[in-house]
Amino acid sequence: MAKYIAEPYRIKVVEMIKQTTYEERLDYLKNAGYNPFALRSEDVYIDLLTDSGTGAMSDQQWGALMVGDEAYAGSRSYYKLEAMVKKITNYRYFIPAHQGRGAEHVMLPLLMKKDNMVFISNMHFDTTRAHVELAGARAIDCVIDACFDTATYHPFKGNFDLEKLEQIIIEKGPENIAGIIMTVTNNSAGGQPVSMENLRAVSAIADRHNITKIIDGARYAENAYFVKSREQGYQDTDILTISHELFSFADIFLMSAKKDGLVNMGGVIAIKDDTELFKRAQTRVVPYEGFPTYGGMSGRDMEALAVGMFEALDEHYLKHRLDQVRYLGDRLKAAGVPIQFPVGGHAVFVDCKKFAAHIPFDQFPAQSVVNALYLEAGVRAVEIGSFLLGRDPDTHENLESPVEFMRLTIPRRTYTYAHLDVVADAVIAVYQKRDKLVGLTFDYEPPVLRHFTARLRYL
Ligand code: P71
Numbered sequence: 001m002a003k004y005i006a007e008p009y010r011i012k013v014v015e016m017i018k019q020t021t022y023e024e025r026l027d028y029l030k031n032a033g034y035n036p037f038a039l040r041s042e043d044v045y046i047d048l049l050t051d052s053g054t055g056a057m058s059d060q061q062w063g064a065l066m067v068g069d070e071a072y073a074g075s076r077s078y079y080k081l082e083a084m085v086k087k088i089t090n091y092r093y094f095i096p097a098h099q100g101r102g103a104e105h106v107m108l109p110l111l112m113k114k115d116n117m118v119f120i121s122n123m124h125f126d127t128t129r130a131h132v133e134l135a136g137a138r139a140i141d142c143v144i145d146a147c148f149d150t151a152t153y154h155p156f157k158g159n160f161d162l163e164k165l166e167q168i169i170i171e172k173g174p175e176n177i178a179g180i181i182m183t184v185t186n187n188s189a190g191g192q193p194v195s196m197e198n199l200r201a202v203s204a205i206a207d208r209h210n211i212t213k214i215i216d217g218a219r220y221a222e223n224a225y226f227v228k229s230r231e232q233g234y235q236d237t238d239i240l241t242i243s244h245e246l247f248s249f250a251d252i253f254l255m256s257a258k259k260d261g262l263v264n265m266g267g268v269i270a271i272k273d274d275t276e277l278f279k280r281a282q283t284r285v286v287p288y289e290g291f292p293t294y295g296g297m298s299g300r301d302m303e304a305l306a307v308g309m310f311e312a313l314d315e316h317y318l319k320h321r322l323d324q325v326r327y328l329g330d331r332l333k334a335a336g337v338p339i340q341f342p343v344g345g346h347a348v349f350v351d352c353k354k355f356a357a358h359i360p361f362d363q364f365p366a367q368s369v370v371n372a373l374y375l376e377a378g379v380r381a382v383e384i385g386s387f388l389l390g391r392d393p394d395t396h397e398n399l400e401s402p403v404e405f406m407r408l409t410i411p412r413r414t415y416t417y418a419h420l421d422v423v424a425d426a427v428i429a430v431y432q433k434r435d436k437l438v439g440l441t442f443d444y445e446p447p448v449l450r451h452f453t454a455r456l457r458y459l
Helices: 022-031 059-065 076-089 100-111 126-134 162-172 196-208 220-230 239-248 275-288 299-311 315-334 365-377 417-432
Strands: 093-097 118-121 138-141 177-183 213-216 252-256 267-271 347-351 382-384 405-409 440-444 455-458
Touching: 022 365, 059 299, 076 093, 076 239, 076 267, 076 299, 093 100, 093 275, 100 126, 100 177, 100 213, 100 252, 100 267, 100 275, 118 162, 126 138, 162 177, 162 196, 177 196, 196 213, 196 239, 220 239, 220 315, 267 275, 315 347, 315 417, 365 382, 365 405, 365 417, 365 440
Parallel strands: 118 138, 118 177, 177 213, 213 252
Antiparallel strands: 093 267, 252 267, 347 405, 382 405, 440 455
């Protein structure tokens, strides 16, 4: 039996990528302040920084660009996209946004009925947490403990801890909860899925306390495929039907369309049936994103997104997508490299607490592995750990993240299994000389979101 399944597409356009020498990479990385965010993408051979906006569009999507209606108001492309969002969600209202954080910026402050409210999520993604805090609220994560036990199998490591959820609601008081955000899949700890059973239970708890339910569904289609393949009773259900059930458990859907929308830029705000909230969102979108029928997107981009959202429901596409991630995870696991297991939907998360156990958290073990991987083979990954987490705003001490991950994020429909073999070989080579890895410290540390622009040096 083949170790992998073949691509459900053939290649019509190619983009050349460049291999570099070790000496060149050493020079590039030094100039980048040992922070791969500062590398030029043309000096990267295989770019696994993110799956956000980095995928390949189909011929159907490129064709759709040509028929975009760029009218300021009432664009035909808006109505096409609205129809697709309604078809997938069964919600009544839709407003476009330029990307996920634009959708968050419009919606989250509207849910603040008073000061000092809190949002509860399985795990808030970084930008979501930032917008919760900018809205004057606090963000509490409530994922199951199994999520942090990287070595042990659990089919749905993105699940809410239901007991903890009830506890937090009682402790804070339901009137102080601005919303419950279900992040599907749970990006921050591995692209881990949330089960339908768990979403159903969270929804029932929220309803009992009269709390607004939000789906942060950047990767909802990948979550739906995990439900189909891992949850009892869904084996014969199609992805659209599974999606309908998933969306039935929320009142609001926010989406970075740069992921399962299969486009390079775009965002979605959808509201189930609250007409008053829709009107308020329409009012707020105008000054921040744009007129409510474009919300920061060009007409052609709305066309491409309408097609992309349809293509993302295709099971051959989803099966291949998740199989690519599974394949890379299997190769690393077979070589003894510690990873978040099972792998999730969009990336392999390498557990660098174990990989570089001799480097303390405030010398950024995962960042050290990320740099070594770039030097090894020109592969760019991203740190998800204490480097990204930052400092305590009060004490100014470095915060210790519960996880130190190197995320190998797979763009959609972009790389082949041969590329993944290059990645696996390089990670394994770095693992075999892991005791030579050295920690890092700051040459320059910006006050906020430091990981984007910091400059580092080896200790
Ligand atoms: C990812 C990203 C993009 C990213 C963001 C910040 C730093 C580096 C990379 C974005 C998400 C996401 C979820 C679950 C909302 C957003 C924001 N993820 N929710 O994983 O994963 O969407 O980027 O379109 O504004 O690399 P946006």
